[in-house]
Amino acid sequence: MTKATPNTNGDSGHSAGCSTDLLHLLNAFENTSIDSEIERSQLISAATTFLARLQSPWETIRRHLVDSPAVQLSLKVCMDLELFQKWKDAGNxxxxxxxxxxxxxCDEELLQRFLRHLAVEHLLAEVAPGTYAQTEFTFAMCTPHFGAWPQYMHETVLDTWKAMPKVLADRGYKNDSLTVIDGAFQVATHTTGQSIFDYFASHPGQAKTFNNAMxxxxxxxxxxxxxxPSTNLLENVVEGPLLVDVGGNIGHDVEKFRKRHPDKASRLVLQDLPAVVxxxxxxxxxxxMPHNFFEPQPVRHARAYYLHSVLHDWPDANALQILENLKPAMKHGYSKLLLNEIVVLDRISTSSPQVTSFDLAMMGLCAAQERTELMWRTLLGRAGFKVIKIWTSEAAVESIIEAEIV
Structure with missing residues (x-):
C-alpha cells in the first residue's frame, strides 16, 4: 500500500477523484485504441515510469528479482511440456x-502452480477459477521464433549472467578483462578458448535455438x-549490386527491401554462414551467398553494404576486422555502409531497457557492448569511415548509421 502524502491544498476529494478516474481509464484501455507504433512506444515508456513511481521499494524488488525470474521458470516448464502448442492443436x-x-x-497440482503465475502476470487469461484461455502472447509462444526465447535465455544467457559477478570480481572489475574466448560465457560453459559462435558451431541444437530467437x-x-529512406539508395545508382546484407541471418531485412522494391530483387545479396543461409x-x-565476414568481401562496388546487429556482437578489435574486410570492396564516393545498431543515448533514462539489458548480455556472451554515438564515430573513424548521418525513429530502439569511406 502506498503512503498517503499530506495535501496542503485541502483538496483530498479531488485527489481521490483523479485516482478513481485513472483506474477507470486504465481498466477500460484496449490495445486497439493505439493509432501508431510511435504512440504505443510512448505509452509503454509512460506506463513504465508511472509504475516505478507508484511501487514501494519492496514491490520493485519483488517485481524484478522474484516475479520476473518466476515467469522465466514457468514459461520454460510450459514450453518443455509443449503446453501452448498442444492446447492450440486441441482447438484453443x-x-x-x-x-x-x-x-x-503433467501432474495437475504441479501444472496449476505454473499456470497461476502466468495468469497473475496476465500472460495467460484466467476465465474462471482454475480455468484458462490462451492469449496473444501464448499463441506467439507456439511459433519457433518466439518460442525459442525461454530456451535461449535458460540455456545460454542466464547461466552466463549467473557466472558474471564472480568473473568480474576475480578479474578486478576491469571492463577489458573479458575477451571473446575468455569471458563469463566461457566460464559458465567451461569452453575457454572458444567464442560463443565457435560453441554454437559444435552445438547445433543451441545454435538453432539462438537463430530462431534472433x-x-x-x-x-x-x-x-x-x-x-531506401529511395536514397536508388538515387544516382549505376548497374551492379544494389544492397548486400552482410551477416543477414535468413534474410528478414533483405526480404523487406525486396518487397518494397520488387524490381530490384536480382540486385540484392544475402550473406551469412552456410548453415544459416x-x-x-x-x-x-x-x-x-555463403560468406564469413571475417574474410574479404567478395561483392564489389555495391551501392550499400548493410549490417544488422553484427558489430554489437564483437569488441572493437574484431569489429575493426569486419569493417576492414568490407572497405576494399566499396567504391569511394558511391558505396554506403549502413549499420542497423543501438546507439546508446547520453541521457540513458529516456531509452528502452532493451538498450541496457542487451549491453549486459553482450558483455557476458561476447565480451562486446552496445555503443554510444561517440564510440561508433571513433570505431568507424579508425576503420577509415566517416559518419554521414545517424537516422532514428521514435518507434525504434535501433538506429541506422550511414557512413562512407573517407
Whole structure:
C-alpha cells in the first residue's frame, strides 16, 4: 500500500477523484485504441515510469528479482511440456488445469502452480477459477521464433549472467578483462578458448535455438526501412549490386527491401554462414551467398553494404576486422555502409531497457557492448569511415548509421 502524502491544498476529494478516474481509464484501455507504433512506444515508456513511481521499494524488488525470474521458470516448464502448442492443436478453447494436465501428461497440482503465475502476470487469461484461455502472447509462444526465447535465455544467457559477478570480481572489475574466448560465457560453459559462435558451431541444437530467437527479435522490430529512406539508395545508382546484407541471418531485412522494391530483387545479396543461409526466406531472385565476414568481401562496388546487429556482437578489435574486410570492396564516393545498431543515448533514462539489458548480455556472451554515438564515430573513424548521418525513429530502439569511406 502506498503512503498517503499530506495535501496542503485541502483538496483530498479531488485527489481521490483523479485516482478513481485513472483506474477507470486504465481498466477500460484496449490495445486497439493505439493509432501508431510511435504512440504505443510512448505509452509503454509512460506506463513504465508511472509504475516505478507508484511501487514501494519492496514491490520493485519483488517485481524484478522474484516475479520476473518466476515467469522465466514457468514459461520454460510450459514450453518443455509443449503446453501452448498442444492446447492450440486441441482447438484453443477454454480449458481447466485438469484438462491441460491430461493434455501434457503433467501432474495437475504441479501444472496449476505454473499456470497461476502466468495468469497473475496476465500472460495467460484466467476465465474462471482454475480455468484458462490462451492469449496473444501464448499463441506467439507456439511459433519457433518466439518460442525459442525461454530456451535461449535458460540455456545460454542466464547461466552466463549467473557466472558474471564472480568473473568480474576475480578479474578486478576491469571492463577489458573479458575477451571473446575468455569471458563469463566461457566460464559458465567451461569452453575457454572458444567464442560463443565457435560453441554454437559444435552445438547445433543451441545454435538453432539462438537463430530462431534472433529471427523472432528481428521480425518484430520496427522495419529498418521505416528508419532509413531506401529511395536514397536508388538515387544516382549505376548497374551492379544494389544492397548486400552482410551477416543477414535468413534474410528478414533483405526480404523487406525486396518487397518494397520488387524490381530490384536480382540486385540484392544475402550473406551469412552456410548453415544459416541454407534456411533463407528471401525471394528466389535474391542472390544467397555463403560468406564469413571475417574474410574479404567478395561483392564489389555495391551501392550499400548493410549490417544488422553484427558489430554489437564483437569488441572493437574484431569489429575493426569486419569493417576492414568490407572497405576494399566499396567504391569511394558511391558505396554506403549502413549499420542497423543501438546507439546508446547520453541521457540513458529516456531509452528502452532493451538498450541496457542487451549491453549486459553482450558483455557476458561476447565480451562486446552496445555503443554510444561517440564510440561508433571513433570505431568507424579508425576503420577509415566517416559518419554521414545517424537516422532514428521514435518507434525504434535501433538506429541506422550511414557512413562512407573517407
Amino acid at each position: 478453447g477454454d480449458k481447466t488445469a485438469a484438462e491441460l494436465a491430461q493434455l501434457t501428461g 529471427t523472432g527479435y528481428g521480425a518484430e522490430r520496427c522495419s529498418w526501412l521505416d528508419i532509413f 541454407g534456411d533463407a526466406i528471401c525471394g528466389d531472385q535474391v542472390q544467397v
